[in-house]
Amino acid sequence: MSPKSKVQSPKSETKNPHSISIRNPKSEIRILLWDIDGTMLIAPRSGNYKEYFAKSLSRVYGSHGTIWEMGSVSGMTDLQIAFEALKPENVTLETIYELKDDFHKVFTEEMMKVCDANHFRILDGVREILQATRENPIFVNALLTGNLENAAKLKLKIVGLEEFFDFELGAFGDSSHQRQDLPQIAADKISARFDYNFAPSQFIILGDTPNDIACARYFGAKAVAVATGRSHPPETLSPHNPDFLFENLSDTAKVIDVLSKL
Structure with missing residues (x-):
């Protein structure tokens, strides 16, 4: 893709070609709710x-x-x-x-x-973690992002991460103006898909801001903070008491170990 090329408009009906199946007892499943900006990818220029x-x-x-x-x-x-x-x-x-x-x-x-191919960069370790969790039967990956749904699809398509997510299971910024509402929205979709009432404690919200931690606490989920965004270094995230705080996600084995034990 050349620097000037543009991706095609995301279709609202687009589905993840990789179907999700749960092989473990559903009570053992950990559902990873991923933020996008500052957690999975970042724009080279602030405020663009x-x-x-x-x-x-x-x-x-x-x-x-x-x-x-x-x-x-x-x-x-x-x-x-x-x-x-x-x-x-x-x-x-x-x-x-x-x-x-x-x-x-x-x-x-x-x-x-x-937005073209140079507009966003995948943060270190993210692709490897998504690949590892997709292959691990105790995890389900889904989105919890403040982005409007089509914006989320477009960003992930640009960087080639859309294959890891079923967008029908996500919660997006056009569902509610309050981030604290989004975990329940995602949980309702996921529980309906798998015909099982997952407990809030089975959800792990990964994000780079205090708001991500706060919405996890409001819902009753686990909170994993990552200090890879521009606005919140470790010293500003730590006082919000996430269940775990990573400076970055580059150590795949460490991240998977932490997620599997939460």
Whole structure:
């Protein structure tokens, strides 16, 4: 893929070609809920998401609000970012939700204009861990991300990680503006798929922000923090008491060992 080439638009009906089957007793399964930005991949340039976020807000809501003045939005959902940016324009949360389908469509269009093969980089160890957990019958990989669903699909397609996830099982930033709602959304989908009521303690949320840890605690899941994002080094994640804190995910054997024991 050349630097100028663009990936095709993700289809909402796209399914993971690798079906998930559970061979272990379901009570022994560990479900890994992965954040995307700062956890699995990172953009070479900080804040470049604002280029397409601002245009999308303007096209759908009539203004980009304070998006350019906002600081770090790591750990926020895309709907929450939109709401916070447009509050000074008196755009209500109800309006955000009423137009969210339009925003989703436009956001995908604007994102595709600027995102190419050089736009994101997989963080060290991520592909190896996804491969190892896919081959280990005690794990199920799924997504829990603040990204809008098509944005999540597009990012993972760009870096070649889409094969590891069944998007029908994920929870995305267009499901709720509050990240704390997302674990239950993912759990409901996964429990329905496998016809089993998985306990919250069987879920492990992996993320790079205090919000990831907080949403795990709210739901009752385990929290694994990774200090690979731009905004939160280990010393700012540690006070939030994750179940385990990695500086990075480069040691595959260590990560798998920790995940299997949580």
